[in-house]
Amino acid sequence: METSAASRLCLSCGMCCNGVLFEIVKLQPEDSIRELEKLGMKVNRKKTEPYFKQPCSFLNDCTCTIYTQRPTRCRGFECSQLKQLALGEITELEAQAKINEARRQVDQIKIMLATAGDTMTADSLTERVARVFAEQPDETLKSAIGELKLYLARHFRTLGNQ
Ligand code: SF4
Numbered sequence: 001m002e003t004s005a006a007s008r009l010c011l012s013c014g015m016c017c018n019g020v021l022f023e024i025v026k027l028q029p030e031d032s033i034r035e036l037e038k039l040g041m042k043v044n045r046k047k048t049e050p051y052f053k054q055p056c057s058f059l060n061d062c063t064c065t066i067y068t069q070r071p072t073r074c075r076g077f078e079c080s081q082l083k084q085l086a087l088g089e090i091t092e093l094e095a096q097a098k099i100n101e102a103r104r105q106v107d108q109i110k111i112m113l114a115t116a117g118d119t120m121t122a123d124s125l126t127e128r129v130a131r132v133f134a135e136q137p138d139e140t141l142k143s144a145i146g147e148l149k150l151y152l153a154r155h156f157r158t159l160g161n162q
């Protein structure tokens with residue numbers, strides 16, 4: 001089966017599922033919370049809009065293990081790189097380079113977090129950085145997360161994100 005450029009990019013990225021781009025995903029009225037919970041999703045029902053946390057427990061490497069049953073927001077999400085690729089504004093190689101650079105920055109931050117003793121990998125990157133920074137303010141970490149957020153805003157985020 002032929003794989004599309006978008007699939008190849010997503011399978012090398014995973015940043016909209018792994019707690020880098022988002023901290024939560026809001027469920028929509030058309031999503032069956034019961035069915036998602038049966039699959040093992042931990043749905044937070046306390047707020048008016050139920051949601052689940054990222055990193056998503058259904059992500060295996062960069063693959064969604066409930067792809068055909070994934071929630072509405074997951075189905076609808078396309079980052080800026082995929083949008084630009086679809087419009088022919090960038091090539092797959094250019095999008096791949098942006099993903100590689102974002103992932104390089106994320107890896108650097110993860111090394112800083114591990115060095116600081118943070119092992120809470122089930123939390124989003126933003127939560128982890130905030131926790132470590134509250135305990136031991138570190139300008140290098142602050143500047144690295146600032147640079148990553150700018151990069152993600154410029155190259156990946158779109159209006160109406162999760
Ligand atoms: S951030 Fe974009 S390229 Fe990466 S997995 Fe999500 S949709 Fe795919």
Ligand code: SF4
Nearest residue numbers: 017056058059064074
């Ligand atoms: S359900 Fe699938 S598509 Fe949605 S956040 Fe989890 S891994 Fe990603």
